[in-house]
Amino acid sequence: MTNSVTNTALPDTAEPTNQKPEPPKKGWTFGRVVGNFLVTLWIIAGLGILYFLVVRNNVTINFNVAEGFPWVDLSADPKFLQRYGMKLLEGFWVTLQVVGVSVLLGALLSVPIAAMRMSNVKAFSVIAYAYVYFFRGTPMLAQVFLIYYGAGSFMHELRDMGLWSFFRDAWNCAIFAFTLNTAAYQAEIMRGSIQNMPKGQWEAASALGLPRWLTFWKIILPQALIVSLRPYGNEIILMIKGSAIVSIITILDLMGETRRAFSRTYDFQAYVWAAIMYLVMVETLRRIWNQLEARLTRHLQR
Amino acid sequence: MNDILVMLSFGPDGWGDQIAAGVYITVTLALASLPLGLATGLVLALAKKSAEPSLRAWADVYTTIFRGLPELLTLFLVYYGGQILIQEVLSVFGVTNFEVSAFFAGMIALSLVFSSYASEAFLSAFRGISQGQYEGAHALGLSKLQTLRLVILPQLIRLSLPALGNLWLILLKETSLVSIIGLNDIIRYSNMAARTTKEPFLFFSIACAIYLVLALISSVGISRLEKWTKRGEAPR
Numbered sequence: 082m083t084n085s086v087t088n089t090a091l092p093d094t095a096e097p098t099n100q101k102p103e104p105p106k107k108g109w110t111f112g113r114v115v116g117n118f119l120v121t122l123w124i125i126a127g128l129g130i131l132y133f134l135v136v137r138n139n140v141t142i143n144f145n146v147a148e149g150f151p152w153v154d155l156s157a158d159p160k161f162l163q164r165y166g167m168k169l170l171e172g173f174w175v176t177l178q179v180v181g182v183s184v185l186l187g188a189l190l191s192v193p194i195a196a197m198r199m200s201n202v203k204a205f206s207v208i209a210y211a212y213v214y215f216f217r218g219t220p221m222l223a224q225v226f227l228i229y230y231g232a233g234s235f236m237h238e239l240r241d242m243g244l245w246s247f248f249r250d251a252w253n254c255a256i257f258a259f260t261l262n263t264a265a266y267q268a269e270i271m272r273g274s275i276q277n278m279p280k281g282q283w284e285a286a287s288a289l290g291l292p293r294w295l296t297f298w299k300i301i302l303p304q305a306l307i308v309s310l311r312p313y314g315n316e317i318i319l320m321i322k323g324s325a326i327v328s329i330i331t332i333l334d335l336m337g338e339t340r341r342a343f344s345r346t347y348d349f350q351a352y353v354w355a356a357i358m359y360l361v362m363v364e365t366l367r368r369i370w371n372q373l374e375a376r377l378t379r380h381l382q383r
Numbered sequence: 384m385n386d387i388l389v390m391l392s393f394g395p396d397g398w399g400d401q402i403a404a405g406v407y408i409t410v411t412l413a414l415a416s417l418p419l420g421l422a423t424g425l426v427l428a429l430a431k432k433s434a435e436p437s438l439r440a441w442a443d444v445y446t447t448i449f450r451g452l453p454e455l456l457t458l459f460l461v462y463y464g465g466q467i468l469i470q471e472v473l474s475v476f477g478v479t480n481f482e483v484s485a486f487f488a489g490m491i492a493l494s495l496v497f498s499s500y501a502s503e504a505f506l507s508a509f510r511g512i513s514q515g516q517y518e519g520a521h522a523l524g525l526s527k528l529q530t531l532r533l534v535i536l537p538q539l540i541r542l543s544l545p546a547l548g549n550l551w552l553i554l555l556k557e558t559s560l561v562s563i564i565g566l567n568d569i570i571r572y573s574n575m576a577a578r579t580t581k582e583p584f585l586f587f588s589i590a591c592a593i594y595l596v597l598a599l600i601s602s603v604g605i606s607r608l609e610k611w612t613k614r615g616e617a618p619r
Contacts, residue, residue: 116430116437123444218552218598219591220559223570227587230577234584318451325453329563336455349467352460356452363451 130353137350138162161350165342172338173358179324179334183256184317187263194268199276209268216265221323224262229254229330255327259320266316274309275301307377314370318363335359390580391589398576398586405572406593412486412558412568416493417551423494424501431506442502449499454557457496462488462564489561497554504546511542541612548605552598569593
């Protein structure tokens with residue numbers, strides 16, 4: 082739980098070695114045999130999934146060379162996709178909304194938490210630490226249940242305060258729980274990157290006569306944001322993956338639509354499509370993030 | 384107040400024994416997934432740092448898939464997909480009515496996810512071991528396997544332990560997902576108790592508290608392990 086990664090001897094970068102990498106050996110080494118076998122297994126699995134999708138959607142391919150162009154006659158009867166394809170895409174959009182809204186709200190909430198965590202006032206830092214510890218130490222599923230079902234225990238109190246209509250709604254509860262959760266993680270990212278800035282940066286700025294707030298705003302924060310870019314990207318990916326659990330409290334996100342389609346048809350392709358969509362989502366974000374990082378750190382590259 | 388104590392007691396009226404059984408399932412599931420995940424993770428890391436491109440490609444595809452999929456979806460893919468696949472295979476031999484147990488599916492799914500993250504932890508630990516260690520071992524006449532076992536692995540454990548400790552804490556939390564496929568873990572028993580007693584907040588708070596305690600115990604254990612792996616270092 083504690084940030085044990087930072088205080089160990091694990092170096093961030095590889096030691097510079099002047100040696101050139103060994104040229105790959107020729108012929109069929111043991112590693113090559115195993116590697117090719119394993120890659121073949123992936124290819125077989127991929128083709129198997131493709132075959133499964135083709136069969137389930139009744140795709141037929143007729144080669145009619147005699148009838149001239151286009152020679153191949155493709156026809157399909159994708160009953161599952163006709164009925165549930167649009168639903169899955171709607172779920173995809175809902176997932177993006179859940180993640181987008183809660184990551185943005187969480188970013189706003191994380192600022193005061195990080196500030197409290199770094200505060201010199203003991204009470205503030207203890208409260209913020211307890212908050213972060215709770216949300217990082219318990220499963221997201223338990224947090225969502227605690228808020229969505231747990232709100233029922235305070236029905237009368239919430240009704241008196243006029244908040245009951247908010248907590249009765251699964252969507253609000255999911256966003257609320259996810260916002261609190263990601264705020265804890267984002268606060269830790271922010272705190273880590275700010276506190277890990279070398280002390281020399283503060284000292285140099287102070288030697289130049291810059292006031293502390295200006296130092297923070299113009300020198301520490303921009304550098305900290307660059308350092309925290311990667312963890313922020315990872316956090317968004319974790320949120321995309323974590324958002325699948327909102328389907329448990331009846332929200333029809335991508336996972337929810339998939340589960341519904343599967344429970345109605347017992348057609349396993351529902352899960353295959355969901356897997357493809359999640360992978361596309363995560364990989365796209367990862368690539369965009371890599372581009373963004375390369376762009377923002379171009380002054381650091383040699 | 385008394386009602387709460389009755390609800391939490393160990394006995395026919397209370398949920399104490401059920402929740403304790405749930406804790407047992409959660410902990411055993413996490414412990415059962417750990418060795419498989421660690422071993423696969425190490426193999427993946429070795430494949431990723433190998434000079435052989437096909438091995439690297441295999442490991443990259445593996446981690447891309449299992450780090451990109453939501454854990455819940457991986458669990459469903461293993462649980463339902465495994466069921467269908469095994470049934471198809473077994474029906475060839477005339478066996479029907481085979482069911483994948485939720486525990487087993489959970490174990491496999493959690494190990495798949497754990498191993499793909501662990502491989503990255505191992506890989507960055509490998510980068511922390513200098514080339515001289517391999518050369519020194521070679522100069523002493525150690526074989527490749529001996530080098531790995533006697534020289535590299537002890538250092539690898541020390542370097543990767545902090546990251547692996549974090550992954551263990553994540554694994555412990557992810558076990559909660561198996562409650563959705565019907566395994567009686569902490570969350571599922573809390574859910575049952577919450578529905579029966581109409582005290583959802585109480586029981587889900589207790590579930591959260593149990594996870595926090597498990598995390599606390601784990602952190603103590605991990606820091607002891609870290610101390611143990613560093614016993615060879617001179618005190619500073």
